[in-house]
Amino acid sequence: MKAAVLFEAKTPLVIEEVEVSRPGPREVLIRTAAVGVCRSDLHFVDGAFPHPVPTVPGHEAAGVVEAVGSDVAHLRPGDHVVTFLTVFCGACEMCVTGRPSLCVDPSTRRPPGAEPRLKLAGGAPLAPFLNLSAFAEMMLVHENACVAISKEMPLDRAALLGCAVITGAGSIFNDSRLRPGESVAVIGAGGIGLAAINAAKIAGAGQIIALDPVPEKRALAEKMGATHSFDPMVDGVAKQVLGVSGDGVHYAIEAVGRPATAELAWQILRRGGTATILGMIAPGQSVSLPGPSFLSGKKIQGSLLGSTRFPIDMPRLVQHYLEGRLDLDTMVAERIRLPQINEALDKLRQGTSVRSVIEFA
Structure with a gap:
C-alpha cells in the first residue's frame, strides 16, 4: 500500500510502498477513507516534539473495517469507523474511572519482538505513530483505537471527529x-x-x-x-x-x-x-x-482530546452532525490526495488554512 513516510524530522514526507501486517488478537485492519492534516502532525514532522523515525504520521482518520483479528468483540468487516490516537485498555485506573483518554496501558501495543504492524517494502520496521499511522491507505490498530459509527455519516467529515x-x-x-x-x-x-x-x-x-x-x-x-x-x-x-x-x-x-x-x-x-x-x-x-x-x-x-469517552461521545457527535447542529462542512478547507501532503503541511505552517482532508479513492 501507499503511505507518507517521515524519515527525518524537518524533511518532507515521502510517498512509499509500505507493507501492513495481518491483524493479530484484538486488532482491526481499516481501509482509510479520509484523514485530516492536523497541526499536531506538524509538531512532530517539524521536530518540536521528538518521535522515533522512520514513521508514518497521521492521526485524524475514518475508514471501513477490512478484517479483524481474533478476540475482537465489537467490530466486524464493513463497519464504518472513526479512529483516535489514545487507544484505551478498558481495565486500568484511568479507564474504569471514566478517563480513557489518559490510558497508557502497554497491553494495547504489540509485544516486544513481535512483527511490526508496518514496515517498508524492503523490510525495515516503521515506528507506530500515535497508535494509528493514518497517512496511509490502510491502518492496523487495536480495536479500542476506533469506534463504529452510522453509515449515514460522510467519512470525509467523520475523520475530523478523531482529533479536532x-x-x-x-x-x-x-x-x-x-x-x-x-x-x-x-x-x-x-x-x-x-x-x-x-x-x-x-x-x-x-x-x-x-x-x-x-x-x-x-x-x-x-x-x-x-x-x-x-x-x-x-x-x-x-x-x-x-x-x-x-x-x-x-x-x-x-x-x-x-x-x-x-x-x-x-x-x-x-x-x-x-x-x-x-x-x-x-x-x-x-x-x-x-x-x-x-x-x-x-x-x-x-x-487531552477533550477528556472524551470515545465509545459514548463519538456516536453522539455523529448524531449532532446528522441532525444539523454540528457544522463540520465549514471546517474543511480543501480535499486533497496523499501526494499533496507536504503542500497541506506548508499551509499549516503559514497558519491560514483550517483543515485539509486527504481522501483515498
Missing part, C-alpha cells in the same frame, strides 16, 4: 461542562477552536468570544457561532474581552499551544472561572501566572 472535534467539543462538554447562558472565550480558531465554538453554541452559551490573528478565521468563527471576535495580537485585547464579557468569561479554551496564549486564557477569566489548555506547548516552555491571582478562585487545567 473530540478535542474542541470535549473541552466544552466534558472539561468545562458549560451550562446554558454561561460565557466562553476560545483562543485559536483552527480546527480545534472552531469545534469548541460550535460546541459552545450547541450547549447554549450566552456569549462566545473568538480570538485569532487571521481575519478569515475570525469570520469562520462567527459563522460557527462566535458572538464576538478579536485579534489577540492587538495591545489591550485582554481588557477588550473583560469589557464585553462583564469582568471576564466563565471558561477560556486555549487551542494554540503557546505560553502567551495560555497566560491570556488565565487573564480573561472572571473570578472562579476555568481555563482549559488544549494546545501542545513544546518541551522546554512553561507558563507563568501571577501568584495573587489564585486568590480569585480561578482554575487552570490541561486536557
Whole structure:
C-alpha cells in the first residue's frame, strides 16, 4: 500500500510502498477513507516534539473495517469507523474511572519482538505513530483505537471527529461542562477552536468570544457561532474581552499551544472561572501566572482530546452532525490526495488554512 513516510524530522514526507501486517488478537485492519492534516502532525514532522523515525504520521482518520483479528468483540468487516490516537485498555485506573483518554496501558501495543504492524517494502520496521499511522491507505490498530459509527455519516467529515472535534467539543462538554447562558472565550480558531465554538453554541452559551490573528478565521468563527471576535495580537485585547464579557468569561479554551496564549486564557477569566489548555506547548516552555491571582478562585487545567469517552461521545457527535447542529462542512478547507501532503503541511505552517482532508479513492 501507499503511505507518507517521515524519515527525518524537518524533511518532507515521502510517498512509499509500505507493507501492513495481518491483524493479530484484538486488532482491526481499516481501509482509510479520509484523514485530516492536523497541526499536531506538524509538531512532530517539524521536530518540536521528538518521535522515533522512520514513521508514518497521521492521526485524524475514518475508514471501513477490512478484517479483524481474533478476540475482537465489537467490530466486524464493513463497519464504518472513526479512529483516535489514545487507544484505551478498558481495565486500568484511568479507564474504569471514566478517563480513557489518559490510558497508557502497554497491553494495547504489540509485544516486544513481535512483527511490526508496518514496515517498508524492503523490510525495515516503521515506528507506530500515535497508535494509528493514518497517512496511509490502510491502518492496523487495536480495536479500542476506533469506534463504529452510522453509515449515514460522510467519512470525509467523520475523520475530523478523531482529533479536532473530540478535542474542541470535549473541552466544552466534558472539561468545562458549560451550562446554558454561561460565557466562553476560545483562543485559536483552527480546527480545534472552531469545534469548541460550535460546541459552545450547541450547549447554549450566552456569549462566545473568538480570538485569532487571521481575519478569515475570525469570520469562520462567527459563522460557527462566535458572538464576538478579536485579534489577540492587538495591545489591550485582554481588557477588550473583560469589557464585553462583564469582568471576564466563565471558561477560556486555549487551542494554540503557546505560553502567551495560555497566560491570556488565565487573564480573561472572571473570578472562579476555568481555563482549559488544549494546545501542545513544546518541551522546554512553561507558563507563568501571577501568584495573587489564585486568590480569585480561578482554575487552570490541561486536557487531552477533550477528556472524551470515545465509545459514548463519538456516536453522539455523529448524531449532532446528522441532525444539523454540528457544522463540520465549514471546517474543511480543501480535499486533497496523499501526494499533496507536504503542500497541506506548508499551509499549516503559514497558519491560514483550517483543515485539509486527504481522501483515498
